[in-house]
Amino acid sequence: AAPVGIWYVRKHGLPVWKTADVVAPYLALAHAFGRLGCFFAGCCYGAPTSGPFGIACNDPHSLSPLDVALYPTQLMESGGDLLIFSVLIIFRRRKKFDGQLFWLYLSFYSIMRFTIEFFRGDEIRGVYFGGLVSTSQIIAVLLLGFSLAMLWRLGKRNDRVEAKAALKEKKAGSQP
DSSP: OHHHHHHHHHHTTOOHHHHHHHHHHHHHHHHHHHHHHHHHHTOSOBOBOOSTTOBOBOOTTOSSOBTOOBOOHHHHHHHHHHHHHHHHHHHTTTOOSTTHHHHHHHHHHHHHHHHHGGGBOOGGGOEETTTTEEHHHHHHHHHHHHHHHHHHHHHHHHHHHHHHHHHHHHHHHHOO
């Protein structure tokens, strides 16, 4: 989807960050529905739990272990994505610069994904440092750092543009 989106934006000459801000909340919403699909397929499942929120699957076609109570990480992520969607929809009226919603989405998602990974139980995730950190957690940390850097950079650029506009307006107002 990303290459097609980039192609479409370029082909039609759309403003990149403004377009990304329009799309960002709906990426979170689509991701929420995608994780519901993971739940029904039994993939991306959580670690075993004896807690009250464990869900056991007994469908032999499921990708998750059968008859073992597992953390419903797919539902946790779906709920987190719905929360991110809601926050972005509310925040979009208060954004200060183009690109802000998109990079906030990636920041929020990175934090959520890093956290949920502690509850995951599927073996294909890859683990490092004696099983303490997964591949997804490493990617989440890198993505969060990059997202915060982009928020800072775009915010600084916006500050410069606003300062130039204010100076130009001040000069225009002081001329006879």
